[in-house]
Amino acid sequence: MIQIWKKTYVDIKSFIENFPQENYEDHIRFIYPNGREGKMIFWQTFLHFINHSTYHRGQLVTLSQQVGFNNFSIADLAT
Numbered sequence: 001m002i003q004i005w006k007k008t009y010v011d012i013k014s015f016i017e018n019f020p021q022e023n024y025e026d027h028i029r030f031i032y033p034n035g036r037e038g039k040m041i042f043w044q045t046f047l048h049f050i051n052h053s054t055y056h057r058g059q060l061v062t063l064s065q066q067v068g069f070n071n072f073s074i075a076d077l078a079t
Contacts, residue, residue: 027039028040030045
């Protein structure tokens, strides 16, 4: 899990550094699981991605602690 997070961090950093700034205001269309269409400005989708990934990191920490793994020195982005 830690190796996956380290690779994900590198990939996200690369994406941020290489995404054209002139596209930050582009509208992104998507489909919710219930079939409804949604639309957000790109920078809003990125904030959603970061916020939602925090939610799932918390789930992983909780589940891992329940099975006895407690070494989470890198679970937070600011370590």
